[in-house]
Amino acid sequence: MSEYQKRYDAFVRLIEDYLTACMDRLVRESSPYAQPLTEAMRYSLLSGGKRLRPVLLLASHAAFKEEVTPALPFAAGVEMIHCYSLIHDDLPCMDDDALRRGQPTNHMVYGEAMALLAGDALLNLAFEEMSASGHEHALKAIAAVAGRSGSRGMIAGQTADIALSHQRPEKDKARYIHQHKTADLISAAVQAGLILAGAPEARLKAGERYARHLGVAFQIVDDLLDLRGDVKLLGKDTHKDQALGKITWPALVGEAQSQKDAATEIALAKQAAEEVEGPAGFLSELALNTLNRVQ
Amino acid sequence: MSEYQKRYDAFVRLIEDYLTACMDRLVRESSPYAQPLTEAMRYSLLSGGKRLRPVLLLASHAAFKEEVTPALPFAAGVEMIHCYSLIHDDLPCMDDDALRRGQPTNHMVYGEAMALLAGDALLNLAFEEMSASGHEHALKAIAAVAGRSGSRGMIAGQTADIALSHQRPEKDKARYIHQHKTADLISAAVQAGLILAGAPEARLKAGERYARHLGVAFQIVDDLLDLRGDVKLLGKDTHKDQALGKITWPALVGEAQSQKDAATEIALAKQAAEEVEGPAGFLSELALNTLNRVQ
Numbered sequence: 039m040s041e042y043q044k045r046y047d048a049f050v051r052l053i054e055d056y057l058t059a060c061m062d063r064l065v066r067e068s069s070p071y072a073q074p075l076t077e078a079m080r081y082s083l084l085s086g087g088k089r090l091r092p093v094l095l096l097a098s099h100a101a102f103k104e105e106v107t108p109a110l111p112f113a114a115g116v117e118m119i120h121c122y123s124l125i126h127d128d129l130p131c132m133d134d135d136a137l138r139r140g141q142p143t144n145h146m147v148y149g150e151a152m153a154l155l156a157g158d159a160l161l162n163l164a165f166e167e168m169s170a171s172g173h174e175h176a177l178k179a180i181a182a183v184a185g186r187s188g189s190r191g192m193i194a195g196q197t198a199d200i201a202l203s204h205q206r207p208e209k210d211k212a213r214y215i216h217q218h219k220t221a222d223l224i225s226a227a228v229q230a231g232l233i234l235a236g237a238p239e240a241r242l243k244a245g246e247r248y249a250r251h252l253g254v255a256f257q258i259v260d261d262l263l264d265l266r267g268d269v270k271l272l273g274k275d276t277h278k279d280q281a282l283g284k285i286t287w288p289a290l291v292g293e294a295q296s297q298k299d300a301a302t303e304i305a306l307a308k309q310a311a312e313e314v315e316g317p318a319g320f321l322s323e324l325a326l327n328t329l330n331r332v333q
Numbered sequence: 334m335s336e337y338q339k340r341y342d343a344f345v346r347l348i349e350d351y352l353t354a355c356m357d358r359l360v361r362e363s364s365p366y367a368q369p370l371t372e373a374m375r376y377s378l379l380s381g382g383k384r385l386r387p388v389l390l391l392a393s394h395a396a397f398k399e400e401v402t403p404a405l406p407f408a409a410g411v412e413m414i415h416c417y418s419l420i421h422d423d424l425p426c427m428d429d430d431a432l433r434r435g436q437p438t439n440h441m442v443y444g445e446a447m448a449l450l451a452g453d454a455l456l457n458l459a460f461e462e463m464s465a466s467g468h469e470h471a472l473k474a475i476a477a478v479a480g481r482s483g484s485r486g487m488i489a490g491q492t493a494d495i496a497l498s499h500q501r502p503e504k505d506k507a508r509y510i511h512q513h514k515t516a517d518l519i520s521a522a523v524q525a526g527l528i529l530a531g532a533p534e535a536r537l538k539a540g541e542r543y544a545r546h547l548g549v550a551f552q553i554v555d556d557l558l559d560l561r562g563d564v565k566l567l568g569k570d571t572h573k574d575q576a577l578g579k580i581t582w583p584a585l586v587g588e589a590q591s592q593k594d595a596a597t598e599i600a601l602a603k604q605a606a607e608e609v610e611g612p613a614g615f616l617s618e619l620a621l622n623t624l625n626r627v628q
Contacts (some may be wrong), residue, residue, distance in 0.1 A: 129449065131445035189458060197370040198367060
């Protein structure tokens with residue numbers, strides 16, 4: 039196993055342990071009356087997944103401060119935000135998905151009402167964790183996350199993704215959706231990691247470019263995987279984009295060009311990563327690995 | 334007009350102005366692609382209402398520091414949280430309400446998907462506003478709000494409200510629902526106001542008791558109004574509780590006893606208010622006025 043993969047897995051273990059402890063504490067502190075809620079939250083939050091965003095947060099932090107424990111409440115926070123957005127995205131009134139990470143989606147198991155509340159509760163829990171951390175840079179990190187996960191960021195992207203469905207596909211629209219729906223929360227993770235580690239302003243800016251290019255590449259790759267229909271690799275229903283009339287990059291420029299565009303974005307991400315962490319670091323490796331999924 | 338009412342209205346004006354400016358700024362900074370989202374958010378956030386929670390926040394603050402401007406981002410925050418919870422509560426998979434504050438509910442106007450996202454975005458915006466405030470006590474106030482609005486607080490109450498529907502009504506269940514669904518966010522408002530004003534610990538504890546009793550009384554009064562079916566006074570559909578099999582106080586102890594119980598809670602709230610602000614203050618008046626709605 040590569041050094042990169044060992045490090046990735048070590049980050050994931052830290053995150054899984056933290057999330058598990060967090061949910062255990064919540065269940066312990068909750069009345070039996072709230073049990074349907076905590077069960078639904080646990081089901082989606084502890085269902086595995088790549089944990090990309092919290093890994094990015096810890097890795098960005100580690101580029102300046104190796105001891106990442108103080109950043110864990112924030113790593114958990116961005117993963118909770120990602121998780122809530124998936125639960126709500128999967129609801130019948132949104133993308134109406136039955137499968138996620140190879141398992142039935144939250145509302146298929148717990149019903150729509152509980153899935154809705156579990157999503158709300160995970161978004162809220164993210165801010166509970168971050169604000170209760172007592173970290174000296176907590177407020178700045180929370181502001182960086184909140185600004186990118188809300189109506190100027192990720193939710194604006196989800197809105198465009200829905201509002202522009204079945205409309206004439208244009209590159210400008212696709213870029214807006216990718217930028218906000220996917221890249222903004224990736225950027226939130228990188229910014230929070232750097233802020234918590236006390237990284238200088240110039241590095242924050244390079245981190246912003248890194249996250250933007252990585253996020254856009256990541257979404258193009260996701261669109262390609264949906265198109266190719268690999269249910270097993272994606273762990274969710276495929277060929278959904280077309281059925282939902284979603285604007286995707288492959289639909290705009292074709293499959294071959296999409297792969298080239300993803301490679302270009304990754305090259306730019308790698309460049310920015312070097313400004314953050316120096317040459318041949320973890321963030322560069324992570325960018326290259328994103329591309330490997332479709333090669 | 335009483336001094337109390339003048340003061341209440343002055344608080345409301347401050348809040349309305351702040352919320353309007355906040356939404357104007359959001360619209361200005363948003364792409365046309367996000368317009369369906371910002372419109373749906375504005376529709377519910379700027380639709381009037383009593384603004385009880387932000388008024389409580391400003392009034393609790395004013396009991397220790399008269400200059401309330403620095404507390405406005407937090408007053409807006411608790412109102413945004415209240416507003417998101419109403420949008421989500423009204424959705425077809427929850428209470429399926431068509432009317433709120435005398436107007437069609439959010440999803441009746443903008444569709445379920447946009448109502449869902451508008452709710453998510455308002456919850457997120459609450460934390461954006463509070464964390465961007467830069468207030469010296471921001472982190473502690475955010476933690477106080479987040480802890481009471483999430484899965485240990487308001488959302489636990491919403492969960493019980495749904496999960497216990499059509500179950501045998503018991504006082505213990507009704508108390509749990511009232512406590513969490515209603516009193517916790519009221520408590521969030523009072524605590525944040527006191528924390529931001531730098532109130533001493535003993536006052537925070539009295540504030541907690543005040544909010545708990547006020548919140549429970551408020552919910553009993555709301556149940557009574559639903560039962561009496563005054564659509565005009567409530568601005569929403571009535572007789573819904575019975576149809577939805579909701580556990581209410583009047584269903585448990587009868588109408589007359591409910592009114593007595595509300596009066597007892599208000600007397601206890603008034604006692605606690607005096608420990609916060611001294612005799613004959615605004616918080617006491619507010620408690621008494623809550624009771625007047627059903628007398």
